[in-house]
Amino acid sequence: MLAAGTPRRPKRCHLVIEDGDIAGRVASVAWSPALQRYIGLAYVRPDMTEKKIAGSDPS
Helix, strand or coil, X not given: CCCCCCCCCCCXXXXXXXXXXXXXXXXXXXXXXXXXXXXXXXXXXXXXXXXXXXXXXXX
């Protein structure tokens, strides 16, 4: 049982839902010791993506 307020771990193949519609699917999930939280990868619709490059200057 999870403590109150603890986020549930997403599982592989869970659906990504936006406004009641299926927007994608979770591909993988793992615990990050550095971030102390779960991180994951999901396939989503192209309109939901945003290009980000770690360490890049947004200007």
